Amino acid sequence: MARGSVPQATLSSEINTATRSLHTELNKLITARVPFALPPLASDPKLYTTGLLHFAHIFLTFESLWNDLLPTNPPGAAASPPTSPLLSFLLVNPYAEPELFTSPPSPQTVAFLQRLRPKGLARSARIKKDLQYLSGLHPTDFDVMLAQYPGDKVADFCAHIRKSVGPKPHVLIAYAWCFYMAVFSGGRWIRGELGKAGPEFWSSGADAGTQDADAPLTEKGLSLWSFPGIHDGEDIKGEFKDRLLGAEALFTPDERVDVIEEAKTIFKLCAGLVHELDGALGTDLEQLKRMKAAPPHGNQMHGKPDKSEAVTSKESHQALRTWFQRPEVTSAAVALGCLACAGVLWLSY
Template identity: 45%
Template sequence: MLSQENSPNMPAPPLSPPPSSLSAEINAATRQPHTTLNRFLTSRLPLALPPISSSPRLYTHGLTHFAHIYLTIESLLSDLSDLSTPRNPSLSLLLSSPDTTPPRPALLSLLSTLLPPGLPRSTRLKQDLAQLYGLSDVDLAAHLSHFPGEVVQDFAAHLTATAQARPHVLLAYAWVLYMALFSGGRWIRAQLASAPREFWLSAPPASSSRDRRRRADASQQDSINNLDATPEVPLRFFNFEGEADGEDVKAEFKAGFAAADMVLTQAERRDVIGEALSIFAFSIRVVEELDCLLATPKHIVVPMKGGVDLTIVFHER
């Protein structure tokens, strides 16, 4: 006779949550590369700001590199959100393909709702970059159709290929990239916001003569249409709407992310944690690529008031 707990008529017991959350495991596994990346960014940020820089050219290059990663992940998550729509033709096509295994329903639901309203950055990134480069939306799209460096191209290709094969790894990108906005991103924003308005509204990076003519035409038209308009400082990427300054969005994101603890298998959790390490490794390589492209010095001496010079040393691995 079967015992009650082994009876085939009894429902399966609910999954027990893992001993530690996925977010905590990601943080623990990436602590060392996280520290390295923070050192890289904090030591180089002064290069892009007054008094060392007189224009946001260097910041624009750095933002463009990392913008490609945010744009890629949000495009992939948007595709999954479309798949989750009932009777969506794309879903029917995907299910009919013998070579593709779509995410199981619980995982698809988690990923398609992972970014709460107010968190996606694509629109804000494009607005900032259009202003920084002095390009129209059409010209910016053409500009972003090319990668600014080989490492960024490899990073985006790796992200796309890995997410298509194992969609659950998008959880790693979401946690690492968006939580960064609420931690180190707050500090970076404060440093950027300390630069005077004149710095942000200076001439954009050099480009083709055709782009310069288009910018001049657009600027002239803007001056006609918006005589009293005050240009916004291009820090939309780091800012959030509402009085909570994004803390409400952060809380909603973390609450939704916590559902992963009940959805992922142990093998999938290992994939996510392993991919988080890859994100930091790629991000460090992106900074190194920027160093090469922008000829970052080993150190720089900044004259200070009182006749005392400040020496800034840029960290290396």
């Protein structure tokens, strides 16, 4: 039997309403940074790869926790290997995080989560494939890389996911909606923008001896933004949204609030990472805006730029470019930028 009453607004629309301002803020902070990982400002995919590694851990963590709720071997299905070496409790100290080891969720919640994700929706395997190709690492070295967090904020984010999902697995819906719908809605646009760099750019750091060296970018390098089948994910998206409607009568009002609040937290954690980088590096976002808004040709009255203006413009451009090319900035900026760009169309959900 349903444990909750059917509300007037759908859970997805409530998430969108509750996160609209946070989403707008994140877009303003991040979207302008994405081009710095692509030509002509980047000569290889190293910056994109570093950024991909950062938010890859978010996918790997919540999808690993989700996989723990799935049947080990569903009827009629062959056993599949884990999608991530970061299995839910691999790095967890039960004494440091006792809240993770709580009573099991209700059978209704488990059953709902087991059927919510259509085949082809999970992204971990594709992200790992992209990372391995772009990094050009040997499989052993690649596993070593994934077995450690690339930054403190990434570790904090993943720790938060475990602490939230452990006692309240229904908040996985927040991660599904925020991350999967972002890939659905903006994925084609992002894939198109990244693809403009050309196969040579994306293969510049890859191992030419890999088995899929001749495969298209949608199957390696940029497969995160692609879906199997002739409909390029539209069928998967529709099935996911249809299945999500089952939450309307299943979850209690308090559980719905849990999901909505977790979605808000996801945006705050992402934006907080950018603010932390800005603060640590003394970056003035208002100054960046002024630099972007500055006239490109200086003193138009005399037909040529003023010398002092030209020097200032050149120095400002170089400072801006250098700031974005710093690994600790770009790794976060590109990662969050991809997510933010993917969310540009969220209001059309």
